Amino acid sequence: MRAPRFDAAIVTVPLGVLQAGDIRFEPDPPNLAAARQLVMGPVARVTLRCKEAFWEEGLPAAGGAKVAELSFIHARDELFPTWWTQYPLQSRLITAWAGGPRAARLLALSDSGRTGAAVDSLARATGLKRNEVETSVEGVHHHDWASDPFARGAYCYVPAGATGAVRELAAPCEETLFFAGEAADTTGHTGTVHGAIASGLRAAAEAMGSRSPTGELRAESEKTGTNPG
Ligand SMILES: Cc1cc2nc3c(=O)[nH]c(=O)nc-3n(C[C@H](O)[C@H](O)[C@H](O)COP(=O)(O)OP(=O)(O)OC[C@H]3O[C@@H](n4cnc5c(N)ncnc54)[C@H](O)[C@@H]3O)c2cc1C
Structure with a gap:
């Protein structure tokens, strides 16, 4: 043919x-x-599904104030420096994002290593104890566009x-x-x-x-x- x-x-x-x-x-x-x-730049993204939206109940890093309208957390020094909730939707999801050299480092880790790095970053950024964040997580979703043959990277x-x-x-x-x-x-x-x-x-x-x-x-x-x- x-x-x-x-x-x-x-x-x-x-x-x-x-x-x-x-x-x-x-x-x-x-x-x-x-x-x-x-x-084509790399991006590492991890979405944590938590038992409850614990950030709405007050965070030590925010002086304990309730932050029901939390949209973004920017933690410049962290391996995962950017976090967002689904606000204004009420949801138990919180997503970690890293681009550039930090993403390259994170993408070299195993999924469990990347989850651990996300929990570490979120605990430090919120001022909560690491085990408080870790025990709150009931599901994890990883996104790696670099290893997707129909993307081969996140964005240019x-x-x-x-x-x-x-x-x-x-x-x-x-x-x-x-x-x-x-x-x-x-x-x-x-x-x-x-x-x-x-x-x-x-x-x-x-x-x-x-x-x-x-x-x-x-x-x-x-x-x-x-x-x-
Ligand atoms: C985590 C993340 C967050 C982002 N946030 C934003 C944002 O807030 N705002 C914003 O404006 N942009 C954002 N972007 C960027 C935005 O998503 C992209 O710029 C946009 O989707 C690119 O569109 P595109 O049509 O060029 O490519 P794509 O949407 O990737 O489309 C390319 C198509 O080509 C197909 N394809 C690939 N290989 C082949 C092949 N060999 N043969 C045939 N078909 C093939 C793919 O399947 C796909 O359908 C984000 C990207 C990422 C990864």
Whole structure:
């Protein structure tokens, strides 16, 4: 059976998937060299399901005050420096987040090692005793985007010296190949949902703009003087 053929493609896989070469291009478009200049960052995330929302009952670190409306805890010195609850939903979940070098360290641990690090961080950040936090935890969920073959990292960033790489990645190739996704956003919002959506709209407009409604390349129909409609 012959492989299906198309006039154009919009590629929206994550940067890490592009960099790993999971998709084969023949020949390689110049966009791939640009993709290699960008970085897919790691994130470690652990969600603790607790027996009760103990943070609502008052935390030593908050002088014992009840913090029923707690949304975020920022504990800059901790391995897990960022925590959030499900507020305004009433829930017994509290989530630990770490990015960058801390995430790399945490992702090198076993699941139980990472859970232990989360309990340590939360105990210090709240001022509770470690065993008070530990005995409150009845379930743990780990998220590791780096080991997911369809993500290969959490979200992308532009390293120093590579500010032009995003535009190079996003540049149409031969009016047939278009790149979208969080790494190919040219509106200044790389690594975000809204940046990814903007890049998809941009790539779709470019793909449509270079094509007639019948799918022929517009440049081709203009060259031959045919009416694309
Ligand atoms: C923990 C965390 C928190 C975040 N918080 C925020 C936030 O608060 N606000 C915000 O704006 N952004 C946030 N982001 C970033 C945001 O989630 C991403 O920027 C956005 O989802 C990227 O969208 P995308 O379409 O580029 O990629 P994705 O949503 O990853 O879509 C890529 C698609 O490609 C598919 N795919 C992968 N490999 C292949 C393959 N080989 N063949 C075919 N298909 C493939 C995948 O299955 C997936 O469906 C967060 C990300 C993480 C990890």
